[in-house]
Amino acid sequence: MGHRSTDVVNTLAEALELAEQVxxxxxxxxFDFNNTGDETEPFDVLLRKYYEQIHHVHVQEQGGKHLGTxxxxxxxVKAFQVLKDLxxxxxxxxxxxDFSPGGKKIxxxxxxxxxxIEGTLV
Known part of the structure; x- marks a missing residue:
């Protein structure tokens, strides 16, 4: 999570360091698409770099809204291509x-x- 959300773990490198210490x-x-604010590399690069250690992916729009907004x-697309390739x-x-649009619509x-996105992957 970015530094605006927490002062504990802000990057994948910090998360990995903590996991390795434990x-x-x-x-x-x-990997959480919305919580990459302090990362300096694009999503696809991060996913390739930390692929072996990533065991869960959270998907949402930037800003925390549901997909489609x-x-x-x-x-x-590039990030999902990496997930498919690997x-x-x-x-x-x-x-x-935000569940105000309703569960069915979301x-x-x-x-x-x-x-x-899946339709664009090769």
Whole structure:
């Protein structure tokens, strides 16, 4: 998470360092598209760099909104291509904070975006 959200762990490098210090299989790192504010590298580069250690991916638009309310189709394609190329087979979950549009609308719009992204992958 970026420094605006927390002062504990702000980058994947810090998360990995903490996980390695704990050295327990229950402590792993995740990639969260919305919480990469302090990272200096693009999503796809980060995913390649930390692929072996990433065991969960959170998907949402930048700013914390559900998929379909921003630029995820354009911004996330390279990242999902990396996940496909490297045969990522662990968890990917939709992260939602604002449920005011309603669960059905959020699910439909988010699934539409994921399908659109999937359709661009080679």
């Amino acid at each position: 050295n327990h299989p229950a402590v792993q790192i995740m 921003g630029n995820a189709v354009k911004d996330y 045969r990522y087979d662990e968890w990917v979950s939709l992260e939602v904070f 699910a439909e719009e988010s699934m539409s975006v994921l399908r659109e």
